[in-house]
Amino acid sequence: MFDPTDLYRLGEDLPELTDPVLLYHFEGFVDAGGAGRLALAHLLSELEHRVVATFDVDRLLDYRSRRPIMIFDTDRWVEAETPELSVHLIRDAAGTPFLIMNGPEPDREWELFVRAVGSLAERFGVAKLVTAHGIPMAVPHTRPLGVTAHATRPELIEGQGRGMFGRVQVPGSVAALIELRLGAEGRDALGYAVHVPHYLAQADYPQAALTALEAVSRSTGLIFPTDTLREAAVKTNAEIEEQIRASVELSTAISGLEQQYDAFVAGSERENLIADPARMPTGDELAAQFERFLAEQRDESEG
Structure with a gap:
């Protein structure tokens, strides 16, 4: 042993x-x-x-x-x-x-x-x-x-x-x-x-x-201590909202997720919320757009 x-x-x-x-x-x-x-x-x-x-x-x-x-x-x-x-x-x-x-x-x-x-x-x-x-x-x-x-x-x-x-x-x-x-x-x-x-x-x-x-x-x-982490969260959420406002497609997809989430919380949707890209409204495209946007933000901050 x-x-x-x-x-x-x-x-x-x-x-x-x-x-x-x-x-x-x-x-x-x-x-x-x-x-x-x-x-x-x-x-x-x-x-x-x-x-x-x-x-x-x-x-x-x-x-x-x-x-x-x-x-x-x-x-x-x-x-x-x-x-x-x-x-x-x-x-x-x-x-x-x-x-x-x-x-x-x-x-x-x-x-x-x-x-x-x-x-x-x-x-x-x-x-x-x-x-x-x-x-x-x-x-x-x-x-x-x-x-x-x-x-x-x-x-x-x-x-x-x-x-x-x-x-x-x-x-x-x-x-x-x-x-x-x-x-x-x-x-x-x-x-x-x-x-x-x-x-x-x-x-x-x-x-x-x-x-x-x-x-x-x-x-x-x-x-x-969470102040700096909280500040980073606020900044990141603001960047995400900026991207959403600039895209009708993203706004529509997020709205669909909100409706699904609210239905689940209310108990009218019995399935779980495990992410399945095949069932999400333009899920892959949504993720790709956010990833590109956040990568651009990182490049700008490092430049």
Whole structure:
């Protein structure tokens, strides 16, 4: 039996923590609008933190499927990107310590990796593991973003969004496997899937990250700074509205999504809102136009 502690290296001067939350997200699985990625990146940029554990990415990643960037300058190699999968110690706006685990999703040794996460949870006395990501849905950006909650115990998400999908079969992820396996061992773990408009799934959508952090805050009591994220959300929504006003086609498509969404909320539409481009009003065209528009906005800001 392989030792899961061989997969990571602990930092120095480790603190003794009291029932911290471990918030985690891995890049590589579905994350519409960058909801989970943007949420954790925002916290790491806004709050002081330090690395307390680092995973051995050479064992966990397939470099040929996700080749790291290297820099060639004139006649020599001068730089190579080093992927990192780490656990950070961080404090919220009120000074409460918690942990963030982020980086690329492992390509191999999933079961051993999950056991390694369980070992770290035991070492740091983690009380609750929480994850969040975005999923594309047939919803308009003009309505509040929904959230589907899931957990190892129903009590962890009582009163929150549940039951929209029933029993479904989906591709697996390490994040989901952590919840499944560690939950079977008696650990509390939960997650949030933010419903992101399908036409914005490939863009960075700050509102989705903000919705994710609000859901995590409600379930954990952690207090997050969100002003800059809120400002980014307002700016992005304004850019989207500008694009819609300039296109009759977009306005018509959004109106159709609003009617479908309102009917669903009212209970007159019994089907779910999982995005299916074949059923959406000009869904592919809608997404393509938004992607082109947002790409142009990024190019202008970088120019």
